[in-house]
Amino acid sequence: MKKDPICKMDVSEDEALTTEFNGKIYYFCSEGCRDKFLKEKTHKFLTSYELVIIGGGPAGLTAAVYAATLKMEVFLITKDLGGQAIDSTKIENYMGYDFITGPELIEKFKYQLIHSHYIDHLISEVEKIEPVNDGFHITTSELNKYFAKTLIISTGMTRRRLKVEGEEKFQRKGVFYGNIQDFSFVQGENAAVVGGGNSALQIVKNLHTVAKDIYLISDFALTADPAIIERVNHFKNLQKYEGFKVIQFTGENTLSSVSIRKKAEEKTINLSVKGVFIAIGFQPNSSLISHLVKLNERGEIIINSDCSTSYPGVFAAGDVTDAFGKRIIIASSEGAKTALAARQYILNLRRKGG
Ligand SMILES: Cc1cc2nc3c(=O)[nH]c(=O)nc-3n(C[C@H](O)[C@H](O)[C@H](O)COP(=O)(O)OP(=O)(O)OC[C@H]3O[C@@H](n4cnc5c(N)ncnc54)[C@H](O)[C@@H]3O)c2cc1C
Structure with a gap:
Protein backbone atom coordinates (compact mmCIF):
# COMPACT_ATOMS: atom_id res chain seq x y z
CA MET A 1 0.00 0.00 0.00
CA LYS A 2 1.02 3.62 -0.62
CA LYS A 3 -0.13 6.89 0.93
CA ASP A 4 -1.82 9.60 -1.13
CA PRO A 5 0.28 12.71 -0.28
CA ILE A 6 -2.79 14.98 -0.41
CA CYS A 7 -5.65 13.21 1.42
CA LYS A 8 -3.25 10.83 3.26
CA MET A 9 -5.47 7.84 2.39
CA ASP A 10 -3.89 4.45 1.83
CA VAL A 11 -4.05 3.49 -1.84
CA SER A 12 -3.16 0.23 -3.51
CA GLU A 13 -0.19 0.44 -5.83
CA ASP A 14 -2.07 -1.42 -8.59
CA GLU A 15 -5.19 0.76 -8.61
CA ALA A 16 -3.76 4.17 -7.76
CA LEU A 17 -3.25 7.04 -10.21
CA THR A 18 0.43 7.92 -10.41
CA THR A 19 2.64 10.79 -11.38
CA GLU A 20 6.38 11.24 -11.47
CA PHE A 21 7.83 14.39 -9.94
CA ASN A 22 11.55 15.17 -9.56
CA GLY A 23 12.40 11.51 -10.22
CA LYS A 24 9.98 10.10 -7.60
CA ILE A 25 6.66 8.28 -8.21
CA TYR A 26 3.60 9.48 -6.24
CA TYR A 27 0.34 7.53 -5.83
CA PHE A 28 -3.15 9.10 -5.63
CA CYS A 29 -6.67 7.98 -4.84
CA SER A 30 -8.25 10.36 -7.41
CA GLU A 31 -7.59 12.81 -10.22
CA GLY A 32 -8.55 15.62 -7.83
CA CYS A 33 -5.76 14.72 -5.42
CA ARG A 34 -3.27 14.33 -8.25
CA ASP A 35 -4.21 17.73 -9.75
CA LYS A 36 -3.96 19.42 -6.35
CA PHE A 37 -0.54 17.85 -5.77
CA LEU A 38 0.79 19.01 -9.17
CA LYS A 39 -0.66 22.48 -8.67
CA GLU A 40 1.03 22.81 -5.29
CA LYS A 41 4.34 21.53 -6.62
CA THR A 42 4.43 23.60 -9.79
CA HIS A 43 2.82 26.78 -8.44
CA LYS A 44 4.94 27.14 -5.32
CA PHE A 45 4.47 30.88 -5.51
CA ARG A 159 30.31 32.99 -26.35
CA ARG A 160 30.21 29.78 -28.35
CA ARG A 161 32.04 26.92 -26.71
CA LEU A 162 34.11 24.23 -28.45
CA LYS A 163 32.55 21.60 -26.17
CA VAL A 164 35.73 19.53 -25.90
CA GLU A 165 37.37 17.79 -22.97
CA GLY A 166 39.16 20.09 -20.52
CA GLU A 167 37.46 23.27 -21.79
CA GLU A 168 35.37 23.81 -18.65
CA LYS A 169 38.18 22.74 -16.30
CA PHE A 170 40.67 25.27 -17.65
CA GLN A 171 38.27 28.17 -18.08
CA ARG A 172 40.09 31.31 -16.89
CA LYS A 173 43.03 29.01 -16.01
CA GLY A 174 44.43 29.29 -19.52
CA VAL A 175 41.27 29.02 -21.62
CA PHE A 176 39.61 32.35 -22.45
CA TYR A 177 36.81 33.46 -24.73
CA GLY A 178 37.52 36.34 -27.08
CA ASN A 179 39.97 39.14 -26.54
CA ILE A 180 41.16 39.98 -23.04
CA GLN A 181 42.76 43.23 -21.95
CA ASP A 182 45.75 41.83 -20.11
CA PHE A 183 47.88 39.29 -21.96
CA SER A 184 50.83 39.52 -19.56
CA PHE A 185 50.40 35.92 -18.35
CA VAL A 186 51.46 34.70 -21.82
CA GLN A 187 54.43 37.08 -22.02
CA GLY A 188 57.25 35.06 -23.65
CA GLU A 189 55.08 31.89 -23.63
CA ASN A 190 53.31 30.00 -26.40
CA ALA A 191 49.64 30.80 -27.00
CA ALA A 192 46.92 29.58 -29.35
CA VAL A 193 43.96 31.30 -30.92
CA VAL A 194 40.96 29.28 -32.11
CA GLY A 195 38.82 30.72 -34.90
CA GLY A 196 39.29 32.19 -38.34
CA GLY A 197 37.26 35.39 -38.35
CA ASN A 198 38.19 39.02 -37.69
CA SER A 199 37.92 38.62 -33.89
CA ALA A 200 40.36 35.69 -33.87
CA LEU A 201 42.84 37.51 -36.08
CA GLN A 202 42.56 40.65 -33.98
CA ILE A 203 43.66 38.53 -30.99
CA VAL A 204 46.60 37.21 -33.02
CA LYS A 205 47.57 40.83 -33.73
CA ASN A 206 47.33 41.72 -30.03
CA LEU A 207 49.39 38.69 -29.03
CA HIS A 208 52.10 39.01 -31.62
CA THR A 209 54.47 41.24 -29.65
CA VAL A 210 53.69 39.47 -26.36
CA ALA A 211 53.66 35.70 -26.96
CA LYS A 212 56.59 33.55 -28.09
CA ASP A 213 54.87 31.35 -30.68
CA ILE A 214 51.24 31.81 -31.69
CA TYR A 215 49.23 28.89 -33.11
CA LEU A 216 46.16 29.87 -35.08
CA ILE A 217 43.75 26.92 -35.23
CA SER A 218 40.70 27.06 -37.47
CA ASP A 219 38.23 24.46 -38.65
CA PHE A 220 38.00 25.95 -42.12
CA ALA A 221 39.95 28.40 -44.26
CA LEU A 222 40.25 31.82 -42.61
CA THR A 223 37.17 34.00 -43.13
CA ALA A 224 38.59 37.28 -41.79
CA ASP A 225 39.05 40.36 -44.00
CA PRO A 226 41.93 39.91 -46.49
CA ALA A 227 43.77 42.96 -45.08
CA ILE A 228 44.09 41.51 -41.58
CA ILE A 229 44.99 38.04 -42.96
CA GLU A 230 47.76 39.62 -45.01
CA ARG A 231 48.99 41.54 -41.98
CA VAL A 232 49.23 38.50 -39.67
CA ASN A 233 50.82 36.39 -42.43
CA HIS A 234 53.92 38.54 -41.94
CA PHE A 235 54.21 37.61 -38.27
CA LYS A 236 57.30 35.39 -37.87
CA ASN A 237 55.96 33.83 -34.66
CA LEU A 238 52.64 32.69 -36.21
CA GLN A 239 51.96 29.07 -37.21
CA LYS A 240 48.62 28.42 -38.90
CA TYR A 241 46.66 25.18 -38.53
CA GLU A 242 43.80 25.57 -41.01
CA GLY A 243 41.37 22.67 -41.30
CA PHE A 244 42.24 21.49 -37.77
CA LYS A 245 39.87 20.73 -34.90
CA VAL A 246 40.62 21.13 -31.21
CA ILE A 247 40.36 17.75 -29.46
CA GLN A 248 41.34 18.36 -25.84
CA PHE A 249 42.85 20.77 -23.31
CA THR A 250 45.26 19.34 -20.74
CA GLY A 251 47.35 20.49 -17.79
CA GLU A 252 47.66 20.22 -14.00
CA ASN A 253 46.06 23.19 -12.24
CA THR A 254 46.43 25.47 -15.22
CA LEU A 255 46.46 24.79 -18.95
CA SER A 256 49.67 23.44 -20.44
CA SER A 257 48.70 22.00 -23.80
CA VAL A 258 46.06 21.78 -26.49
CA SER A 259 45.62 18.75 -28.76
CA ILE A 260 44.48 19.26 -32.33
CA ARG A 261 43.76 16.97 -35.26
CA LYS A 262 43.45 17.59 -38.97
CA LYS A 263 39.94 16.77 -40.07
CA ALA A 264 39.49 13.18 -41.31
CA GLU A 265 43.00 12.26 -40.11
CA GLU A 266 43.98 10.14 -37.10
CA LYS A 267 47.20 11.83 -36.03
CA THR A 268 46.92 14.18 -33.05
CA ILE A 269 49.32 17.09 -32.55
CA ASN A 270 49.97 18.36 -29.02
CA LEU A 271 50.85 22.03 -28.81
CA SER A 272 52.41 23.25 -25.62
CA VAL A 273 50.64 26.52 -24.64
CA LYS A 274 50.00 28.69 -21.59
CA GLY A 275 46.89 30.35 -23.00
CA VAL A 276 44.22 29.60 -25.58
CA PHE A 277 41.83 32.28 -26.82
CA ILE A 278 38.64 30.99 -28.39
CA ALA A 279 36.85 33.31 -30.81
CA ILE A 280 34.27 31.26 -32.67
CA GLY A 281 31.26 33.54 -32.35
C1 LIG B 1 35.69 38.63 -21.83
C2 LIG B 1 34.81 39.82 -22.16
C3 LIG B 1 35.34 41.09 -22.11
C4 LIG B 1 34.54 42.20 -22.41
N1 LIG B 1 35.11 43.43 -22.33
C5 LIG B 1 34.34 44.53 -22.54
C6 LIG B 1 34.89 45.85 -22.38
O1 LIG B 1 36.07 46.03 -22.06
N2 LIG B 1 34.06 46.90 -22.61
C7 LIG B 1 32.75 46.77 -22.96
O2 LIG B 1 32.06 47.75 -23.11
N3 LIG B 1 32.22 45.52 -23.14
C8 LIG B 1 32.97 44.41 -22.93
N4 LIG B 1 32.43 43.15 -23.10
C9 LIG B 1 31.03 43.02 -23.57
C10 LIG B 1 30.04 43.28 -22.43
O3 LIG B 1 30.40 42.51 -21.30
C11 LIG B 1 28.62 42.95 -22.89
O4 LIG B 1 28.31 43.74 -24.03
C12 LIG B 1 27.60 43.27 -21.79
O5 LIG B 1 27.89 42.54 -20.62
C13 LIG B 1 26.19 42.91 -22.26
O6 LIG B 1 25.30 43.11 -21.21
P1 LIG B 1 23.87 42.39 -21.16
O7 LIG B 1 23.26 42.81 -19.87
O8 LIG B 1 23.13 42.67 -22.39
O9 LIG B 1 24.17 40.83 -21.18
P2 LIG B 1 25.06 39.88 -20.29
O10 LIG B 1 26.20 40.61 -19.68
O11 LIG B 1 25.35 38.72 -21.15
O12 LIG B 1 24.08 39.44 -19.09
C14 LIG B 1 23.03 38.57 -19.30
C15 LIG B 1 22.50 38.09 -17.96
O13 LIG B 1 21.34 37.27 -18.16
C16 LIG B 1 21.42 36.10 -17.37
N5 LIG B 1 20.60 35.07 -17.99
C17 LIG B 1 20.73 34.48 -19.21
N6 LIG B 1 19.75 33.58 -19.41
C18 LIG B 1 18.98 33.58 -18.29
C19 LIG B 1 17.83 32.85 -17.88
N7 LIG B 1 17.25 31.95 -18.66
N8 LIG B 1 17.32 33.10 -16.65
C20 LIG B 1 17.87 34.02 -15.82
N9 LIG B 1 18.98 34.74 -16.16
C21 LIG B 1 19.52 34.52 -17.38
C22 LIG B 1 22.92 35.81 -17.36
O14 LIG B 1 23.26 34.94 -16.30
C23 LIG B 1 23.47 37.22 -17.18
O15 LIG B 1 23.43 37.60 -15.82
C24 LIG B 1 33.18 42.02 -22.78
C25 LIG B 1 32.64 40.73 -22.84
C26 LIG B 1 33.43 39.64 -22.51
C27 LIG B 1 32.84 38.25 -22.57
Whole structure:
Protein backbone atom coordinates (compact mmCIF):
# COMPACT_ATOMS: atom_id res chain seq x y z
CA MET A 1 0.00 0.00 0.00
CA LYS A 2 1.02 3.62 -0.62
CA LYS A 3 -0.13 6.89 0.93
CA ASP A 4 -1.82 9.60 -1.13
CA PRO A 5 0.28 12.71 -0.28
CA ILE A 6 -2.79 14.98 -0.41
CA CYS A 7 -5.65 13.21 1.42
CA LYS A 8 -3.25 10.83 3.26
CA MET A 9 -5.47 7.84 2.39
CA ASP A 10 -3.89 4.45 1.83
CA VAL A 11 -4.05 3.49 -1.84
CA SER A 12 -3.16 0.23 -3.51
CA GLU A 13 -0.19 0.44 -5.83
CA ASP A 14 -2.07 -1.42 -8.59
CA GLU A 15 -5.19 0.76 -8.61
CA ALA A 16 -3.76 4.17 -7.76
CA LEU A 17 -3.25 7.04 -10.21
CA THR A 18 0.43 7.92 -10.41
CA THR A 19 2.64 10.79 -11.38
CA GLU A 20 6.38 11.24 -11.47
CA PHE A 21 7.83 14.39 -9.94
CA ASN A 22 11.55 15.17 -9.56
CA GLY A 23 12.40 11.51 -10.22
CA LYS A 24 9.98 10.10 -7.60
CA ILE A 25 6.66 8.28 -8.21
CA TYR A 26 3.60 9.48 -6.24
CA TYR A 27 0.34 7.53 -5.83
CA PHE A 28 -3.15 9.10 -5.63
CA CYS A 29 -6.67 7.98 -4.84
CA SER A 30 -8.25 10.36 -7.41
CA GLU A 31 -7.59 12.81 -10.22
CA GLY A 32 -8.55 15.62 -7.83
CA CYS A 33 -5.76 14.72 -5.42
CA ARG A 34 -3.27 14.33 -8.25
CA ASP A 35 -4.21 17.73 -9.75
CA LYS A 36 -3.96 19.42 -6.35
CA PHE A 37 -0.54 17.85 -5.77
CA LEU A 38 0.79 19.01 -9.17
CA LYS A 39 -0.66 22.48 -8.67
CA GLU A 40 1.03 22.81 -5.29
CA LYS A 41 4.34 21.53 -6.62
CA THR A 42 4.43 23.60 -9.79
CA HIS A 43 2.82 26.78 -8.44
CA LYS A 44 4.94 27.14 -5.32
CA PHE A 45 4.47 30.88 -5.51
CA LEU A 46 2.51 33.00 -7.88
CA THR A 47 3.69 36.45 -6.96
CA SER A 48 2.56 39.31 -9.15
CA TYR A 49 4.62 42.22 -10.37
CA GLU A 50 4.08 44.98 -12.87
CA LEU A 51 7.48 44.25 -14.36
CA VAL A 52 9.73 41.20 -14.30
CA ILE A 53 13.25 41.60 -15.69
CA ILE A 54 15.04 38.44 -16.78
CA GLY A 55 18.84 38.67 -16.80
CA GLY A 56 21.11 40.64 -14.46
CA GLY A 57 23.97 41.83 -16.67
CA PRO A 58 24.53 45.56 -17.31
CA ALA A 59 21.25 45.83 -19.28
CA GLY A 60 19.04 44.10 -16.68
CA LEU A 61 20.68 45.76 -13.66
CA THR A 62 20.29 49.23 -15.19
CA ALA A 63 16.69 48.46 -16.18
CA ALA A 64 15.98 47.36 -12.60
CA VAL A 65 17.45 50.52 -11.05
CA TYR A 66 15.58 52.75 -13.53
CA ALA A 67 12.31 50.88 -13.00
CA ALA A 68 12.67 51.28 -9.22
CA THR A 69 13.37 54.99 -9.65
CA LEU A 70 10.20 55.17 -11.75
CA LYS A 71 8.35 53.56 -8.79
CA MET A 72 7.41 50.42 -10.68
CA GLU A 73 6.75 47.12 -8.87
CA VAL A 74 9.80 45.34 -10.26
CA PHE A 75 11.32 41.91 -9.78
CA LEU A 76 14.63 40.75 -11.25
CA ILE A 77 15.34 37.08 -11.93
CA THR A 78 18.85 36.23 -13.01
CA LYS A 79 21.30 33.36 -13.03
CA ASP A 80 24.02 35.71 -11.74
CA LEU A 81 24.61 39.38 -11.03
CA GLY A 82 26.95 40.91 -13.57
CA GLY A 83 26.70 38.78 -16.70
CA GLN A 84 29.57 38.87 -19.16
CA ALA A 85 30.89 42.13 -17.72
CA ILE A 86 32.39 40.21 -14.81
CA ASP A 87 34.90 38.71 -17.28
CA SER A 88 36.22 42.05 -18.46
CA THR A 89 39.61 42.73 -16.89
CA LYS A 90 39.86 46.34 -18.03
CA ILE A 91 36.96 48.44 -19.31
CA GLU A 92 38.26 51.56 -20.99
CA ASN A 93 35.04 52.78 -22.48
CA TYR A 94 32.66 53.40 -19.58
CA MET A 95 31.88 57.07 -18.90
CA GLY A 96 33.04 58.41 -15.55
CA TYR A 97 36.10 56.15 -15.38
CA ASP A 98 39.40 56.28 -17.25
CA PHE A 99 39.32 52.54 -16.78
CA ILE A 100 37.68 50.15 -14.39
CA THR A 101 37.62 46.36 -14.17
CA GLY A 102 34.42 44.42 -14.86
CA PRO A 103 34.15 43.09 -11.28
CA GLU A 104 34.64 46.64 -9.84
CA LEU A 105 31.94 48.10 -12.07
CA ILE A 106 29.55 45.27 -11.26
CA GLU A 107 30.14 45.82 -7.51
CA LYS A 108 28.99 49.41 -8.02
CA PHE A 109 25.94 48.24 -10.02
CA LYS A 110 25.10 45.73 -7.25
CA TYR A 111 25.41 48.44 -4.60
CA GLN A 112 22.81 50.50 -6.47
CA LEU A 113 20.57 47.44 -6.82
CA ILE A 114 20.75 46.33 -3.21
CA HIS A 115 21.65 49.36 -1.08
CA SER A 116 20.58 52.49 -2.96
CA HIS A 117 17.18 51.03 -3.90
CA TYR A 118 16.43 47.58 -2.53
CA ILE A 119 15.17 45.79 -5.60
CA ASP A 120 13.44 42.47 -5.12
CA HIS A 121 15.50 39.85 -6.94
CA LEU A 122 16.06 36.13 -7.21
CA ILE A 123 19.15 34.25 -8.34
CA SER A 124 17.67 31.55 -10.51
CA GLU A 125 17.24 30.48 -14.11
CA VAL A 126 14.00 31.24 -15.92
CA GLU A 127 12.92 28.17 -17.84
CA LYS A 128 9.55 29.12 -19.26
CA ILE A 129 7.54 32.16 -20.24
CA GLU A 130 3.87 31.70 -21.04
CA PRO A 131 1.54 34.45 -22.22
CA VAL A 132 -1.70 34.65 -20.26
CA ASN A 133 -4.67 36.99 -20.71
CA ASP A 134 -3.33 40.05 -18.97
CA GLY A 135 0.40 39.36 -18.88
CA PHE A 136 2.89 36.51 -18.55
CA HIS A 137 3.63 33.55 -16.31
CA ILE A 138 7.32 33.02 -15.65
CA THR A 139 8.59 29.69 -14.31
CA THR A 140 12.05 29.24 -12.81
CA SER A 141 14.17 26.08 -12.69
CA GLU A 142 12.92 25.47 -9.11
CA LEU A 143 9.35 25.61 -10.52
CA ASN A 144 8.56 28.86 -8.74
CA LYS A 145 6.00 30.82 -10.72
CA TYR A 146 5.61 34.55 -11.10
CA PHE A 147 3.18 36.80 -12.91
CA ALA A 148 4.21 39.96 -14.75
CA LYS A 149 2.17 42.50 -16.67
CA THR A 150 5.22 43.33 -18.72
CA LEU A 151 8.62 41.74 -19.28
CA ILE A 152 12.13 42.91 -20.01
CA ILE A 153 14.37 40.28 -21.56
CA SER A 154 18.03 41.10 -20.95
CA THR A 155 19.53 37.62 -21.10
CA GLY A 156 22.60 38.71 -23.07
CA MET A 157 24.67 36.29 -25.00
CA THR A 158 27.09 33.47 -24.49
CA ARG A 159 30.31 32.99 -26.35
CA ARG A 160 30.21 29.78 -28.35
CA ARG A 161 32.04 26.92 -26.71
CA LEU A 162 34.11 24.23 -28.45
CA LYS A 163 32.55 21.60 -26.17
CA VAL A 164 35.73 19.53 -25.90
CA GLU A 165 37.37 17.79 -22.97
CA GLY A 166 39.16 20.09 -20.52
CA GLU A 167 37.46 23.27 -21.79
CA GLU A 168 35.37 23.81 -18.65
CA LYS A 169 38.18 22.74 -16.30
CA PHE A 170 40.67 25.27 -17.65
CA GLN A 171 38.27 28.17 -18.08
CA ARG A 172 40.09 31.31 -16.89
CA LYS A 173 43.03 29.01 -16.01
CA GLY A 174 44.43 29.29 -19.52
CA VAL A 175 41.27 29.02 -21.62
CA PHE A 176 39.61 32.35 -22.45
CA TYR A 177 36.81 33.46 -24.73
CA GLY A 178 37.52 36.34 -27.08
CA ASN A 179 39.97 39.14 -26.54
CA ILE A 180 41.16 39.98 -23.04
CA GLN A 181 42.76 43.23 -21.95
CA ASP A 182 45.75 41.83 -20.11
CA PHE A 183 47.88 39.29 -21.96
CA SER A 184 50.83 39.52 -19.56
CA PHE A 185 50.40 35.92 -18.35
CA VAL A 186 51.46 34.70 -21.82
CA GLN A 187 54.43 37.08 -22.02
CA GLY A 188 57.25 35.06 -23.65
CA GLU A 189 55.08 31.89 -23.63
CA ASN A 190 53.31 30.00 -26.40
CA ALA A 191 49.64 30.80 -27.00
CA ALA A 192 46.92 29.58 -29.35
CA VAL A 193 43.96 31.30 -30.92
CA VAL A 194 40.96 29.28 -32.11
CA GLY A 195 38.82 30.72 -34.90
CA GLY A 196 39.29 32.19 -38.34
CA GLY A 197 37.26 35.39 -38.35
CA ASN A 198 38.19 39.02 -37.69
CA SER A 199 37.92 38.62 -33.89
CA ALA A 200 40.36 35.69 -33.87
CA LEU A 201 42.84 37.51 -36.08
CA GLN A 202 42.56 40.65 -33.98
CA ILE A 203 43.66 38.53 -30.99
CA VAL A 204 46.60 37.21 -33.02
CA LYS A 205 47.57 40.83 -33.73
CA ASN A 206 47.33 41.72 -30.03
CA LEU A 207 49.39 38.69 -29.03
CA HIS A 208 52.10 39.01 -31.62
CA THR A 209 54.47 41.24 -29.65
CA VAL A 210 53.69 39.47 -26.36
CA ALA A 211 53.66 35.70 -26.96
CA LYS A 212 56.59 33.55 -28.09
CA ASP A 213 54.87 31.35 -30.68
CA ILE A 214 51.24 31.81 -31.69
CA TYR A 215 49.23 28.89 -33.11
CA LEU A 216 46.16 29.87 -35.08
CA ILE A 217 43.75 26.92 -35.23
CA SER A 218 40.70 27.06 -37.47
CA ASP A 219 38.23 24.46 -38.65
CA PHE A 220 38.00 25.95 -42.12
CA ALA A 221 39.95 28.40 -44.26
CA LEU A 222 40.25 31.82 -42.61
CA THR A 223 37.17 34.00 -43.13
CA ALA A 224 38.59 37.28 -41.79
CA ASP A 225 39.05 40.36 -44.00
CA PRO A 226 41.93 39.91 -46.49
CA ALA A 227 43.77 42.96 -45.08
CA ILE A 228 44.09 41.51 -41.58
CA ILE A 229 44.99 38.04 -42.96
CA GLU A 230 47.76 39.62 -45.01
CA ARG A 231 48.99 41.54 -41.98
CA VAL A 232 49.23 38.50 -39.67
CA ASN A 233 50.82 36.39 -42.43
CA HIS A 234 53.92 38.54 -41.94
CA PHE A 235 54.21 37.61 -38.27
CA LYS A 236 57.30 35.39 -37.87
CA ASN A 237 55.96 33.83 -34.66
CA LEU A 238 52.64 32.69 -36.21
CA GLN A 239 51.96 29.07 -37.21
CA LYS A 240 48.62 28.42 -38.90
CA TYR A 241 46.66 25.18 -38.53
CA GLU A 242 43.80 25.57 -41.01
CA GLY A 243 41.37 22.67 -41.30
CA PHE A 244 42.24 21.49 -37.77
CA LYS A 245 39.87 20.73 -34.90
CA VAL A 246 40.62 21.13 -31.21
CA ILE A 247 40.36 17.75 -29.46
CA GLN A 248 41.34 18.36 -25.84
CA PHE A 249 42.85 20.77 -23.31
CA THR A 250 45.26 19.34 -20.74
CA GLY A 251 47.35 20.49 -17.79
CA GLU A 252 47.66 20.22 -14.00
CA ASN A 253 46.06 23.19 -12.24
CA THR A 254 46.43 25.47 -15.22
CA LEU A 255 46.46 24.79 -18.95
CA SER A 256 49.67 23.44 -20.44
CA SER A 257 48.70 22.00 -23.80
CA VAL A 258 46.06 21.78 -26.49
CA SER A 259 45.62 18.75 -28.76
CA ILE A 260 44.48 19.26 -32.33
CA ARG A 261 43.76 16.97 -35.26
CA LYS A 262 43.45 17.59 -38.97
CA LYS A 263 39.94 16.77 -40.07
CA ALA A 264 39.49 13.18 -41.31
CA GLU A 265 43.00 12.26 -40.11
CA GLU A 266 43.98 10.14 -37.10
CA LYS A 267 47.20 11.83 -36.03
CA THR A 268 46.92 14.18 -33.05
CA ILE A 269 49.32 17.09 -32.55
CA ASN A 270 49.97 18.36 -29.02
CA LEU A 271 50.85 22.03 -28.81
CA SER A 272 52.41 23.25 -25.62
CA VAL A 273 50.64 26.52 -24.64
CA LYS A 274 50.00 28.69 -21.59
CA GLY A 275 46.89 30.35 -23.00
CA VAL A 276 44.22 29.60 -25.58
CA PHE A 277 41.83 32.28 -26.82
CA ILE A 278 38.64 30.99 -28.39
CA ALA A 279 36.85 33.31 -30.81
CA ILE A 280 34.27 31.26 -32.67
CA GLY A 281 31.26 33.54 -32.35
CA PHE A 282 28.39 34.33 -30.04
CA GLN A 283 25.02 32.88 -29.27
CA PRO A 284 22.23 35.24 -28.16
CA ASN A 285 20.30 33.77 -25.20
CA SER A 286 16.94 34.25 -26.89
CA SER A 287 15.52 30.72 -26.95
CA LEU A 288 13.45 31.45 -23.81
CA ILE A 289 11.29 33.93 -25.71
CA SER A 290 11.71 32.76 -29.31
CA HIS A 291 8.15 31.34 -29.32
CA LEU A 292 6.75 34.85 -28.82
CA VAL A 293 9.01 37.44 -30.44
CA LYS A 294 10.62 37.85 -33.85
CA LEU A 295 14.33 37.06 -34.08
CA ASN A 296 16.78 37.94 -36.84
CA GLU A 297 18.95 35.40 -38.69
CA ARG A 298 21.55 35.55 -35.90
CA GLY A 299 18.94 34.68 -33.28
CA GLU A 300 18.89 38.22 -31.82
CA ILE A 301 15.57 39.69 -30.67
CA ILE A 302 14.45 42.34 -33.15
CA ILE A 303 13.62 45.52 -31.25
CA ASN A 304 12.11 48.88 -32.16
CA SER A 305 13.71 52.17 -31.17
CA ASP A 306 11.89 52.05 -27.79
CA CYS A 307 13.13 48.47 -27.13
CA SER A 308 9.65 47.02 -27.73
CA THR A 309 9.52 43.68 -29.55
CA SER A 310 7.00 42.12 -31.93
CA TYR A 311 5.00 40.85 -28.91
CA PRO A 312 3.03 43.46 -26.91
CA GLY A 313 4.32 43.81 -23.37
CA VAL A 314 7.69 42.17 -24.08
CA PHE A 315 10.65 44.54 -24.16
CA ALA A 316 14.30 43.60 -24.65
CA ALA A 317 17.67 45.23 -24.07
CA GLY A 318 21.39 44.60 -24.43
CA ASP A 319 23.38 41.91 -26.20
CA VAL A 320 20.38 39.62 -26.73
CA THR A 321 18.88 42.16 -29.14
CA ASP A 322 19.73 43.29 -32.64
CA ALA A 323 20.85 46.71 -31.30
CA PHE A 324 24.15 47.70 -32.84
CA GLY A 325 27.24 47.45 -30.57
CA LYS A 326 27.84 44.81 -27.93
CA ARG A 327 29.26 46.93 -25.15
CA ILE A 328 28.58 47.50 -21.45
CA ILE A 329 27.72 51.17 -21.90
CA ILE A 330 25.33 50.35 -24.75
CA ALA A 331 23.65 47.49 -22.83
CA SER A 332 23.23 49.79 -19.80
CA SER A 333 21.73 52.62 -21.81
CA GLU A 334 19.37 50.22 -23.59
CA GLY A 335 18.40 48.88 -20.16
CA ALA A 336 17.49 52.40 -19.00
CA LYS A 337 15.51 52.99 -22.18
CA THR A 338 13.59 49.75 -21.86
CA ALA A 339 12.52 50.58 -18.27
CA LEU A 340 11.10 53.90 -19.49
CA ALA A 341 9.27 52.11 -22.32
CA ALA A 342 7.91 49.40 -19.98
CA ARG A 343 6.56 52.10 -17.66
CA GLN A 344 4.84 53.81 -20.58
CA TYR A 345 3.27 50.46 -21.48
CA ILE A 346 1.96 50.04 -17.89
CA LEU A 347 0.58 53.60 -17.88
CA ASN A 348 -1.23 52.87 -21.17
CA LEU A 349 -2.66 49.64 -19.69
CA ARG A 350 -3.89 51.58 -16.63
CA ARG A 351 -5.52 54.17 -18.87
CA LYS A 352 -7.36 51.35 -20.63
CA GLY A 353 -8.38 49.96 -17.21
CA GLY A 354 -5.87 47.06 -17.21
C1 LIG B 1 35.69 38.63 -21.83
C2 LIG B 1 34.81 39.82 -22.16
C3 LIG B 1 35.34 41.09 -22.11
C4 LIG B 1 34.54 42.20 -22.41
N1 LIG B 1 35.11 43.43 -22.33
C5 LIG B 1 34.34 44.53 -22.54
C6 LIG B 1 34.89 45.85 -22.38
O1 LIG B 1 36.07 46.03 -22.06
N2 LIG B 1 34.06 46.90 -22.61
C7 LIG B 1 32.75 46.77 -22.96
O2 LIG B 1 32.06 47.75 -23.11
N3 LIG B 1 32.22 45.52 -23.14
C8 LIG B 1 32.97 44.41 -22.93
N4 LIG B 1 32.43 43.15 -23.10
C9 LIG B 1 31.03 43.02 -23.57
C10 LIG B 1 30.04 43.28 -22.43
O3 LIG B 1 30.40 42.51 -21.30
C11 LIG B 1 28.62 42.95 -22.89
O4 LIG B 1 28.31 43.74 -24.03
C12 LIG B 1 27.60 43.27 -21.79
O5 LIG B 1 27.89 42.54 -20.62
C13 LIG B 1 26.19 42.91 -22.26
O6 LIG B 1 25.30 43.11 -21.21
P1 LIG B 1 23.87 42.39 -21.16
O7 LIG B 1 23.26 42.81 -19.87
O8 LIG B 1 23.13 42.67 -22.39
O9 LIG B 1 24.17 40.83 -21.18
P2 LIG B 1 25.06 39.88 -20.29
O10 LIG B 1 26.20 40.61 -19.68
O11 LIG B 1 25.35 38.72 -21.15
O12 LIG B 1 24.08 39.44 -19.09
C14 LIG B 1 23.03 38.57 -19.30
C15 LIG B 1 22.50 38.09 -17.96
O13 LIG B 1 21.34 37.27 -18.16
C16 LIG B 1 21.42 36.10 -17.37
N5 LIG B 1 20.60 35.07 -17.99
C17 LIG B 1 20.73 34.48 -19.21
N6 LIG B 1 19.75 33.58 -19.41
C18 LIG B 1 18.98 33.58 -18.29
C19 LIG B 1 17.83 32.85 -17.88
N7 LIG B 1 17.25 31.95 -18.66
N8 LIG B 1 17.32 33.10 -16.65
C20 LIG B 1 17.87 34.02 -15.82
N9 LIG B 1 18.98 34.74 -16.16
C21 LIG B 1 19.52 34.52 -17.38
C22 LIG B 1 22.92 35.81 -17.36
O14 LIG B 1 23.26 34.94 -16.30
C23 LIG B 1 23.47 37.22 -17.18
O15 LIG B 1 23.43 37.60 -15.82
C24 LIG B 1 33.18 42.02 -22.78
C25 LIG B 1 32.64 40.73 -22.84
C26 LIG B 1 33.43 39.64 -22.51
C27 LIG B 1 32.84 38.25 -22.57
